[in-house]
Amino acid sequence: MKTINVELEHNAYPVYLGHGLLSDSSLWRKHLATGKTLIVSNDVVAPLYLDVLRGALNGIDQEIHIIPDGEPMKTVETWYGIVDSLIAMQARRDANIIALGGGVVGDISGFAAASYMRGIRFLQAPTTLLAQVDASVGGKTGINHKQGKNLVGAFHQPAAVVVDTATLATLSAREFNAGLAEVVKYGAIRDPRFFSWMEDNAAKISDREEASLNYLIYRSIMNKAEIVAEDEKEAGVRALLNFGHSFGHALEAETGYSEFLHGEAVAIGMVTASRLSEARGLCEPGTTGRISELLTRFGLPVSMPAQTEMSGLLSALQLDKKAVATGLRLVLLEAIGQSIVDSNSKQNDVVNAIEQSLGSKQAST
Numbered sequence: 001m002k003t004i005n006v007e008l009e010h011n012a013y014p015v016y017l018g019h020g021l022l023s024d025s026s027l028w029r030k031h032l033a034t035g036k037t038l039i040v041s042n043d044v045v046a047p048l049y050l051d052v053l054r055g056a057l058n059g060i061d062q063e064i065h066i067i068p069d070g071e072p073m074k075t076v077e078t079w080y081g082i083v084d085s086l087i088a089m090q091a092r093r094d095a096n097i098i099a100l101g102g103g104v105v106g107d108i109s110g111f112a113a114a115s116y117m118r119g120i121r122f123l124q125a126p127t128t129l130l131a132q133v134d135a136s137v138g139g140k141t142g143i144n145h146k147q148g149k150n151l152v153g154a155f156h157q158p159a160a161v162v163v164d165t166a167t168l169a170t171l172s173a174r175e176f177n178a179g180l181a182e183v184v185k186y187g188a189i190r191d192p193r194f195f196s197w198m199e200d201n202a203a204k205i206s207d208r209e210e211a212s213l214n215y216l217i218y219r220s221i222m223n224k225a226e227i228v229a230e231d232e233k234e235a236g237v238r239a240l241l242n243f244g245h246s247f248g249h250a251l252e253a254e255t256g257y258s259e260f261l262h263g264e265a266v267a268i269g270m271v272t273a274s275r276l277s278e279a280r281g282l283c284e285p286g287t288t289g290r291i292s293e294l295l296t297r298f299g300l301p302v303s304m305p306a307q308t309e310m311s312g313l314l315s316a317l318q319l320d321k322k323a324v325a326t327g328l329r330l331v332l333l334e335a336i337g338q339s340i341v342d343s344n345s346k347q348n349d350v351v352n353a354i355e356q357s358l359g360s361k362q363a364s365t
């Protein structure tokens with residue numbers, strides 16, 4: 001087992017990484033508050049792993065709340081249902097919530113933990129690659145609104161994150177690859193050696209070879225933990241984690257949140273943002289090619305459907321909650337492993353970069 005500490009001034013916490021950790025009873029007992037525990041999971045993950053977790057919590061006063069699977073469930077109604085369960089079990093301020101699942105379960109359970117009685121203890125047991133390398137670490141919790149994703153939420157750090165890599169055995173290739181997009185992001189924005197390592201080990205990573213996968217997750221969590229420790233509430237450097245996300249969110253919105261998984265849209269978004277960086281002379285030619293090639297080797301899309309409406313994308317970009325009044329704020333690259341937040345792109349530059357990302361007009365990278 002490896003432990004990565006998220007070194008926050010207040011609320012520092014460990015992320016445990018290892019095979020089979022869900023069943024590590026002592027780990028859970030070490031971090032649970034004395035009150036009752038609500039395990040929140042969904043109807044895909046619960047049949048696979050709930051019994052393992054419950055076994056580890058044997059003797060602890062616990063209740064279960066299962067939500068239906070899927071991003072459309074990340075709503076105020078689902079949040080309300082979790083709060084109902086907390087009230088029904090007479091949970092007090094010494095209660096715990098454990099989120100067992102991917103980022104959807106983690107975000108919504110975390111928001112319930114943040115808001116119930118103004119905050120109860122929250123523990124994460126992430127079961128997708130994306131949740132293990134990104135969503136479970138850093139304390140962003142929330143739900144969607146029909147006007148946009150994650151519009152309502154709170155920062156609420158977990159007391160501990162238990163990453164059991166054994167759970168990845170049941171994850172589909174598509175979901176696994178979507179998680180890899182966020183991993184490539186760490187290399188692209190701040191860790192050039194990690195990026196090169198991924199280039200050298202892409203086949204082993206895709207095959208989920210144990211040592212490679214462990215290193216990949218470990219290095220990703222390290223990157224995330226360092227950023228969060230430096231900037232817990234996204235006042236500065238944490239915004240770099242949004243590399244590819246402005247274009248990605250616009251594409252997700254424009255395609256009705258049904259065509260692409262989040263990681264897939266982020267992959268296309270990163271290629272688009274890199275193209276823009278190259279076109280603006282911020283990074284050297286060939287940068288986009290390296291990113292695009294690695295993502296392709298990871299089975300990820302790198303271009304938008306040719307029929308995607310430019311006007312829709314542009315209006316979604318302006319609606320992006322990261323946009324500021326002075327102009328579109330985008331994370332751009334100065335090199336692989338070096339990124340900046342920049343507001344100096346002209347609309348034309350943005351349009352050109354998107355056009356090149358449209359399938360039919362894909363430029364050589």
Ligand code: NAD
Pocket residue numbers: 042044045048069070071074101102103104105107127128129130131134135136137138139140141149150167168169170171172175178262
């Ligand atoms: P998800 O939670 O929808 O999980 C993806 C799919 O995999 C679901 O069908 C799920 O039931 C299934 N699944 C989960 N674990 C499994 C397993 N071990 N075996 C088989 N199937 C399994 O999606 P996700 O990609 O994990 O997370 C996406 C969500 O995370 C989005 O809502 C996004 O906004 C959020 N997110 C949050 C943060 C953050 O910092 N809080 C960061 C990134 C993403």
Ligand code: GLY
Pocket residue numbers: 134135137138140234238241242
């Ligand atoms: N996933 C982006 C962040 O945690 O800030």
